[in-house]
Amino acid sequence: MAGFQLRRSLLYVPGNMPSMLQNIPIFQCDGVMIDLEDAVPLSEKDAARSLVRSFLQTYTERNKEVLVRINALDTKWGHDDLKAVLPALPDGIRLPKADRPEIVETLDTLLTEFEEELGLEIGRFRILPSIESAEGVINCIKTARSTKRLIGLAFGAEDYTASLEIERTKRGEELFAARTRVVWACKAAGIQAIDTIFSDAGDMEGLRRETELIKTLGFSGKSLVNPRQIEVIHEVFAPKQAEVDYALQVVEAIQRAREMGTGVISLGGKMVDAPVVKRAVRVLKTAQAHGLIDIELNEEVIYGQE
Ligand SMILES: CC(C)(COP(=O)(O)OP(=O)(O)OC[C@H]1O[C@@H](n2cnc3c(N)ncnc32)[C@H](O)[C@@H]1OP(=O)(O)O)[C@@H](O)C(=O)NCCC(=O)NCCSC(=O)C[C@@](O)(CC(=O)O)C(=O)O
Numbered sequence: 001m002a003g004f005q006l007r008r009s010l011l012y013v014p015g016n017m018p019s020m021l022q023n024i025p026i027f028q029c030d031g032v033m034i035d036l037e038d039a040v041p042l043s044e045k046d047a048a049r050s051l052v053r054s055f056l057q058t059y060t061e062r063n064k065e066v067l068v069r070i071n072a073l074d075t076k077w078g079h080d081d082l083k084a085v086l087p088a089l090p091d092g093i094r095l096p097k098a099d100r101p102e103i104v105e106t107l108d109t110l111l112t113e114f115e116e117e118l119g120l121e122i123g124r125f126r127i128l129p130s131i132e133s134a135e136g137v138i139n140c141i142k143t144a145r146s147t148k149r150l151i152g153l154a155f156g157a158e159d160y161t162a163s164l165e166i167e168r169t170k171r172g173e174e175l176f177a178a179r180t181r182v183v184w185a186c187k188a189a190g191i192q193a194i195d196t197i198f199s200d201a202g203d204m205e206g207l208r209r210e211t212e213l214i215k216t217l218g219f220s221g222k223s224l225v226n227p228r229q230i231e232v233i234h235e236v237f238a239p240k241q242a243e244v245d246y247a248l249q250v251v252e253a254i255q256r257a258r259e260m261g262t263g264v265i266s267l268g269g270k271m272v273d274a275p276v277v278k279r280a281v282r283v284l285k286t287a288q289a290h291g292l293i294d295i296e297l298n299e300e301v302i303y304g305q306e
Pocket residue numbers: 011012013014019020021023035038039130132154155156157158159160195196197199201223224225226227228
C-alpha cells in the first residue's frame with residue numbers, strides 16, 4: 001500500500017473527438033482512457049488512431065495518468081492501434097475483453113517487443129485489462145496474476161450484462177457476484193480494482209449511490225463517461241473527517257496498548273486489535289494521498305515491529 005496511486009476517476013474520452021481530447025489537460029480526474037474501441041465507429045477507426053497519436057505527441061506536460069483503450073487484439077485494428085500510439089508514450093493500455101489470462105500475456109509480450117524497439121525500459125507500459133464477460137469473470141483470478149505490468153483489473157458492466165443476456169439495473173444486484181470476484185482477484189494479487197462506468201451522465205444521485213456501494217465492496221475507483229461525474233466520485237472516495245479522527249485515535253490507542261504489554265485495547269468500548277489498526281492505517285494513507293493530513297506514519301512503530 002506504500003505510496004499507492006489514487007485511481008478514483010478514470011475518464012473515457014472518445015478518440016475520434018478532437019474537441020473532447022483537447023480538454024484532457026484541464027480535467028480534474030486521476031486518469032483518462034482515450035478510447036479507440038466502442039466509442040469509435042468502424043468508419044472512423046483509422047482516423048481516430050492517427051488523431052490520438054497526434055494528440056499524445058502534443059500533450060507533453062502530462063498531469064494525469066493516460067491510458068489508451070485499444071481494440072481487442074483479435075480484431076483487425078488492435079495491432080495497428082498499438083503500433084500507432086505506443087511511440088507517443090501513453091502510460092499504459094486499457095485492454096478490452098480480457099476474457100482469459102493468455103490475452104493479457106499476448107499483450108505483455110507485444111509491449112516488451114515495442115519497448116525493445118523504442119529503447120524503453122521493459123515494463124514501462126502498464127496494462128489495465130477489462131473483465132467484461134462471464135468468461136472474464138470466471139478467469140479473473142488468474143488474469144490478475146498474468147503479468148507484473150498490471151495496474152489492476154477493471155470491471156465492464158455493459159458488456160458483462162450483454163454476455164449474460166440480461167439488463168443492467170441501477171440497483172446493480174445482477175453485478176454483485178461479478179464485482180465481488182473481481183475485487184477478490186485484485187486484492188489477492190495486490191493490484192487495484194476499478195469499477196465500471198455509470199452510463200446515465202445526468203443522474204448524479206444514482207452515481208453517488210453506486211460509488212458508495214462499490215467503495216464498500218473494495219474498489220479503488222471507477223471508469224467514467226462524462227467529466228461532470230468526477231466531482232461526485234472524488235467526494236465519495238475522500239475519507240470523512242470523522243474516519244480520519246477515529247483512525248488517529250486507533251493508532252494512538254494501539255501504541256498505548258503495546259506499552260502496557262498487550263495487543264488489544266478498548267477505545268470507547270470498541271475493541272482495537274491488529275486488523276482494526278490495519279484499516280486505520282489505510283484510512284490515514286488515503287487521507288494523506290488526498291492531501292487531507294500531513295503526518296509521518298511509521299508503520300514499523302504502529303505495527304510494533306521496531
Ligand atoms: C455519455 C455522453 C454521451 C453524455 O453526453 P452529453 O451530451 O449529455 O454530454 P454533456 O455533459 O452535455 O457534455 C458537456 C461537455 O462535456 C464534453 N464531454 C462529455 N463527455 C466527455 C468525455 N467523456 N470526455 C471529454 N469531454 C466530454 C462535451 O463534449 C461537452 O463539451 P462542450 O460542448 O465543450 O461543452 C458523453 O459524455 C460521452 O460521449 N461520453 C463518452 C462515452 C464513451 O467514451 N463510451 C465508451 C466507454 S464506455 C464502454 O465502452 C462500456 C464498457 O466497456 C465500459 C467499462 O469498461 O466500464 C463496458 O462494457 O461496461
